[in-house]
Amino acid sequence: MPIHEEHLIRPENLKTHENLVIDGVDVSGHWSTFIESRVVTDYNEAIEEEISSLPGGEFIHRCWQCGSCTNSCTVNAVNPEFNPRYWIYLIRMGMESELLRDRDIIWQCVSCNKCTYACPRDVMPEGVMKATAHWLELKGHTPKSPSTVFDEVFAGQVIETGKIEEGRVLRHFLKRTGQPMIQPWLVEMVKRMVFGLPLKMLIHLGLANIFRPRTSQWARARSAINEYVAEKEDEHQTALGLDDLVELAKQEVTSKSTPAGE
Amino acid sequence: MSSGKNYKKVAYYPGCALEGTAQAYDRSTKEVGKALGLELEEVKNWNCCGAMEVKNIDPKIQTYLSSRVMSIAANEMGHDVVMAPCNGCYHNLKKAEYDLQNDQESRKVVDRISTKAGHDTYQAGQVETIHALDWIRDEIGEEGLRERTKGALKGLKVANYYGCMYTRPRHIFPEKDQGEGSESTLTPHFMDDLLAAAGAENVDFPLKTACCGGAHTLSDSDTSTLLVTNILKAAEASGAEVIATECPTCHSGLEMHQIRAEKNFGYKSNVKIVYFTQLLGLALGLKPKAVGLHENISNSTDLLREKGIA
Numbered sequence: 326m327p328i329h330e331e332h333l334i335r336p337e338n339l340k341t342h343e344n345l346v347i348d349g350v351d352v353s354g355h356w357s358t359f360i361e362s363r364v365v366t367d368y369n370e371a372i373e374e375e376i377s378s379l380p381g382g383e384f385i386h387r388c389w390q391c392g393s394c395t396n397s398c399t400v401n402a403v404n405p406e407f408n409p410r411y412w413i414y415l416i417r418m419g420m421e422s423e424l425l426r427d428r429d430i431i432w433q434c435v436s437c438n439k440c441t442y443a444c445p446r447d448v449m450p451e452g453v454m455k456a457t458a459h460w461l462e463l464k465g466h467t468p469k470s471p472s473t474v475f476d477e478v479f480a481g482q483v484i485e486t487g488k489i490e491e492g493r494v495l496r497h498f499l500k501r502t503g504q505p506m507i508q509p510w511l512v513e514m515v516k517r518m519v520f521g522l523p524l525k526m527l528i529h530l531g532l533a534n535i536f537r538p539r540t541s542q543w544a545r546a547r548s549a550i551n552e553y554v555a556e557k558e559d560e561h562q563t564a565l566g567l568d569d570l571v572e573l574a575k576q577e578v579t580s581k582s583t584p585a586g587e
Numbered sequence: 588m589s590s591g592k593n594y595k596k597v598a599y600y601p602g603c604a605l606e607g608t609a610q611a612y613d614r615s616t617k618e619v620g621k622a623l624g625l626e627l628e629e630v631k632n633w634n635c636c637g638a639m640e641v642k643n644i645d646p647k648i649q650t651y652l653s654s655r656v657m658s659i660a661a662n663e664m665g666h667d668v669v670m671a672p673c674n675g676c677y678h679n680l681k682k683a684e685y686d687l688q689n690d691q692e693s694r695k696v697v698d699r700i701s702t703k704a705g706h707d708t709y710q711a712g713q714v715e716t717i718h719a720l721d722w723i724r725d726e727i728g729e730e731g732l733r734e735r736t737k738g739a740l741k742g743l744k745v746a747n748y749y750g751c752m753y754t755r756p757r758h759i760f761p762e763k764d765q766g767e768g769s770e771s772t773l774t775p776h777f778m779d780d781l782l783a784a785a786g787a788e789n790v791d792f793p794l795k796t797a798c799c800g801g802a803h804t805l806s807d808s809d810t811s812t813l814l815v816t817n818i819l820k821a822a823e824a825s826g827a828e829v830i831a832t833e834c835p836t837c838h839s840g841l842e843m844h845q846i847r848a849e850k851n852f853g854y855k856s857n858v859k860i861v862y863f864t865q866l867l868g869l870a871l872g873l874k875p876k877a878v879g880l881h882e883n884i885s886n887s888t889d890l891l892r893e894k895g896i897a
């Protein structure tokens with residue numbers, strides 16, 4: 326018999342036998358496909374608590390697995406592997422290694438909040454996606470995603486000056502992600518933009534690069550925000566049990582800078 | 588739905604995009620206001636609301652950033668209404684309002700940073716945040732627009748695109764979904780109503796609140812291009828000649844990925860992308876230059892001229 330919804334099973338867990346005889350009965354053909362049985366022993370029960378300690382993850386415990394989030398999800402519609410309901414399940418079960426198989430796509434959530442809109446339990450799945458992506462990075466399971474790099478470049482500029490200048494964010498982002506500034510579509514866009522613009526505008530855009538927009542008397546807000554960010558980072562580090570690691574890394578750095586034999 | 592407050596003179600929060608890539612939206616909003624006799628007073632020395640990025644570093648900083656804008660409008664300028672034409676700003680101010688109303692922890696953080704930054708803490712309820720759509724719809728109304736525009740957009744087929752931030756998540760917009768006269772979060776219609784009042788023919792567009800991938804427009808461009816392609820295709824399939832926008836991120840996302848879809852994936856589309864304020868401005872008899880039509884990347888001048896609109 327064919328297996329229904331075969332696409333829901335990972336290909337490596339499907340076993341098809343060419344010729345199969347069970348208890349003397351030849352079941353080759355239709356009856357020859359099986360799902361590999363498996364035993365999970367490596368539960369990591371700390372994951373749910375760790376992810377709920379990060380911003381956005383607070384309400385993960387409310388989930389009752391209805392699937393409305395995945396059903397309404399923008400990214401799921403273009404990539405069926407992107408499955409918020411399933412990841413929430415894995416996190417709550419502590420099935421870390423399963424979760425890690427999808428580590429490279431979780432950050433792709435576009436924050437459209439279709440899931441939040443659909444969720445009957447106010448889990449705020451959008452937040453859970455962000456917290457999970459953040460968790461993967463903090464734990465060192467993934468490098469910083471392009472999205473995180475962008476958030477950092479952007480937030481960095483806001484905290485520094487109070488405002489954003491888009492051209493600058495774009496340049497910094499491309500630089501930090503190692504992409505060339507000359508992207509064919511970008512060139513085409515600038516061409517069409519320049520085409521329609523009066524000289525006055527161009528001068529204005531040019532000047533914006535020199536006179537960066539900023540909020541005046543921002544310095545006190547900046548230091549208050551920075552102080553808060555630093556505190557939060559420490560809190561997250563502790564919640565994820567990374568304190569010892571960070572301590573170790575610090576010692577490593579200091580011992581390396583001390584000359585040998587002393 | 589009208590809160591009963593007067594929108595004739597409101598605090599105006601343009602936000603960073605309207606100072607940068609979306610100058611045309613800023614210009615057309617101001618010009619439309621002038622033509623309608625509505626007054627905008629820009630929030631003094633405003634800061635970025637945090638857009639879609641700062642919340643991923645920490646949501647409470649975003650709440651602080653938005654609260655500072657509202658605090659200035661209320662405490663330094665004496666306003667009780669802030670109008671934000673950008674969906675991102677509008678969303679974040681609403682979100683901050685909700686959090687400050689409902690979350691003790693957010694209140695504490697905002698109070699702490701505000702005190703250190705040296706300004707009054709914003710108290711929930713001091714201002715009402717509205718979108719440019721509410722502003723025109725409530726103060727001028729469909730009837731008022733009908734009289735002033737005399738069906739000027741007649742014959743123009745429009746797909747109204749609202750994006751994500753204007754309606755989601757629902758809980759930060761308590762005034763929506765309140766029946767007759769209020770905005771719907773599932774099938775928003777305020778822009779449809781205004782443009783229809785100005786004579787436009789709104790097409791049946793199924794992707795009004797679809798996502799353009801704006802949050803990852805640069806960090807995951809291919810996904811964004813794919814999402815925008817779906818929107819462009821749906822608009823063309825429903826017979827639209829233009830997509831009307833009410834958000835600078837959606838607008839520039841559509842423009843950018845329309846080009847990217849053509850350059851990188853060979854999908855060419857003809858539908859034009861225009862701010863709803865530009866269409867209303869033209870309908871009110873303003874010159875194309877005055878509403879910044881030439882500043883759009885998507886060139887709609889020929890089409891609108893052909894139709895006798897520009």
Ligand code: SF4
Pocket residue numbers: 387388389390391392393394395409410413440443444445446447448449450
């Ligand atoms: S919609 Fe909400 S309750 Fe349903 S599976 Fe998703 S997160 Fe869980």
Ligand code: SF4
Pocket residue numbers: 394397398399400401409433434435436437438439440441450451454
């Ligand atoms: S916010 Fe993220 S997870 Fe939720 S529907 Fe949108 S893309 Fe999917």
